Amino acid sequence: xxxxxxxxxxxxxxxxxxxxxxxxxxxxxxxxxxxxxxxxxxxxxxxxxxxxxxxxxxxxxxxxxxxxxxxxxxxxxxxxxxxxxxxxxxxxxxxxxxxxxxxxxxxxxxxxxxxxxxxxxxxxxxxxxxxxxxxxxxxxxxxxxxxxxxxxxxxxxxxxxxxxxxxxxxxxxxxxxxxxxxxxxxxxxxxxxxxxxxxxxxxxxxxxxxxxxxxxxxxxxxxxxxxxxxxxxxxxxxxxxxxxxxxxxxxxxxxxxxxxxxxxxxxxxxxxxxxxxxxxxxxxxxxxxxxxxxxxxxxxxxxxxxxxxxxxxxxxxxxxxxxxxxxxxxxxxxxxxxxxxxxxxxxxxxxxxxxxxxxxxxxxxxxxxxxxxxxxxxxxxxxxxxxxxxxxxxxxxxxxxxxxxxxxxxxxxxxxxxxxxxxxxxxxxxxxxxxxxxxxxxxxxxxxxxxxxxxxxxxxx
Ligand code: ADQ
Numbered sequence: 001x002x003x004x005x006x007x008x009x010x011x012x013x014x015x016x017x018x019x020x021x022x023x024x025x026x027x028x029x030x031x032x033x034x035x036x037x038x039x040x041x042x043x044x045x046x047x048x049x050x051x052x053x054x055x056x057x058x059x060x061x062x063x064x065x066x067x068x069x070x071x072x073x074x075x076x077x078x079x080x081x082x083x084x085x086x087x088x089x090x091x092x093x094x095x096x097x098x099x100x101x102x103x104x105x106x107x108x109x110x111x112x113x114x115x116x117x118x119x120x121x122x123x124x125x126x127x128x129x130x131x132x133x134x135x136x137x138x139x140x141x142x143x144x145x146x147x148x149x150x151x152x153x154x155x156x157x158x159x160x161x162x163x164x165x166x167x168x169x170x171x172x173x174x175x176x177x178x179x180x181x182x183x184x185x186x187x188x189x190x191x192x193x194x195x196x197x198x199x200x201x202x203x204x205x206x207x208x209x210x211x212x213x214x215x216x217x218x219x220x221x222x223x224x225x226x227x228x229x230x231x232x233x234x235x236x237x238x239x240x241x242x243x244x245x246x247x248x249x250x251x252x253x254x255x256x257x258x259x260x261x262x263x264x265x266x267x268x269x270x271x272x273x274x275x276x277x278x279x280x281x282x283x284x285x286x287x288x289x290x291x292x293x294x295x296x297x298x299x300x301x302x303x304x305x306x307x308x309x310x311x312x313x314x315x316x317x318x319x320x321x322x323x324x325x326x327x328x329x330x331x332x333x334x335x336x337x338x339x340x341x342x343x344x345x346x347x348x349x350x351x352x353x354x355x356x357x358x359x360x361x362x363x364x365x366x367x368x369x370x371x372x373x374x375x376x377x378x379x380x381x382x383x384x385x386x387x388x389x390x391x392x393x394x395x396x397x398x399x400x401x402x403x404x405x406x407x408x409x410x411x412x413x414x415x416x417x418x419x420x421x422x423x424x425x426x427x428x429x430x431x432x433x434x435x436x437x438x439x440x441x442x443x444x445x446x447x448x449x450x451x452x453x454x455x456x457x458x459x460x461x
Contacts, residue, residue: 038062238343277356280409354413
């Protein structure tokens with residue numbers, strides 16, 4: 001087996017103890033299984049970064065990190081990645097800004113990643129690059145004469161050309177994506193959007209799954225990311241019985257729990273969700289005092305202006321809603337800006353009767369899959385899911401509702417809270433089968449196989 005070298009902007013160092021997000025959980029699962037290297041930014045900035053990556057070995061994984069200069073980091077990460085690519089790829093042209101200086105920093109940081117990575121690459125390695133922060137990395141590795149297989153996986157949506165061409169450098173981005181041997185997307189829709197950006201745009205992907213670009217042959221595919229289903233089930237069952245979750249459950253005093261778990265981000269549809277919940281309490285007043293909506297939303301990217309705005313907006317919404325409906329013994333919405341361990345979150349998900357997963361745009365959304373796995377199959381809750389999440393392509397038995405449709409969401413909430421047990425079980429069975437079909441082992445196993453031609457055995461449960 002070739003040595004697998006995963007590269008992402010942030011890496012989840014074991015010593016930091018931070019809860020890994022969706023990307024990190026996926027990369028860790030792959031590397032725990034295959035062994036290998038995880039290379040990325042340390043999370044630290046320094047005016048004089050070390051000349052060599054810092055390496056830490058834990059079990060079969062080597063974690064190699066580099067520092068970035070503060071000004072480079074700001075222009076690359078806060079600027080180009082989160083001010084330009086993130087909004088545009090999520091179809092928010094009004095939040096997108098473009099500054100050539102930031103684009104140059106983006107290219108320069110990718111070049112630096114490649115230069116440092118070359119110091120630890122060996123002949124026979126296969127490199128797997130993750131996400132939009134590192135699109136040009138493959139081209140720089142080629143320039144430095146790395147000749148092993150290089151794959152790229154995009155964790156976020158890929159936009160249609162009508163949106164992408166708002167970006168002055170979009171042709172260069174497409175050129176950079178075509179320097180990889182394999183480019184993976186979350187869904188077939190994302191892959192089709194990518195095809196619209198090619199010149200000339202093919203009507204569909206050829207049966208070979210390959211496209212030709214400037215003399216190179218690039219393989220494309222949809223690789224929907226999944227979860228460690230049995231891991232989530234075990235965590236949910238265990239933490240559900242433990243103090244943190246039980247204290248929350250007791251505090252509900254028999255009220256049904258509606259839950260939302262999202263990073264605080266404007267793509268997650270939180271403002272629209274709060275407004276829909278308000279409409280639900282108004283349209284179906286019999287639920288007042290009978291339900292509690294728990295929204296857990298840890299802040300992210302607080303250095304980016306748009307994120308401060310959304311945070312303030314949500315605080316106002318939650319405050320207004322509680323001011324309007326709360327009783328001395330009932331708070332309709334509990335809005336928490338904090339992190340929990342992943343296991344505790346799974347316990348909260350198990351305690352909920354309804355999950356609201358209503359992003360206005362999302363690559364996959366792992367919380368939707370985690371909710372399905374965390375539920376008690378004998379008495380499962382109901383998932384309300386936006387069709388704008390990649391997960392909606394697989395979770396067809398969720399109640400799907402447009403996140404901008406407040407009335408539709410209010411009605412879906414009412415239907416979910418009153419759904420008969422038989423129907424809940426049927427929908428849950430269907431969804432659990434779908435979650436198992438594309439689990440985390442399937443995700444990395446298929447990608448690594450298509451990249452290297454080698455089979456990756458499924459991890460033992
Ligand atoms: P994210 O936008 O971060 O990921 P998501 O797919 O939901 O979104 O993954 C978040 C992960 O973090 C989940 O495993 C969740 O349980 C966990 N999490 C969320 N809130 C938490 C909290 N308060 N405390 C602890 N853990 C929390 C990006 C893309 C997604 C894509 C993933 C994976 O935006 O579309 O699904 O990568 O590819």
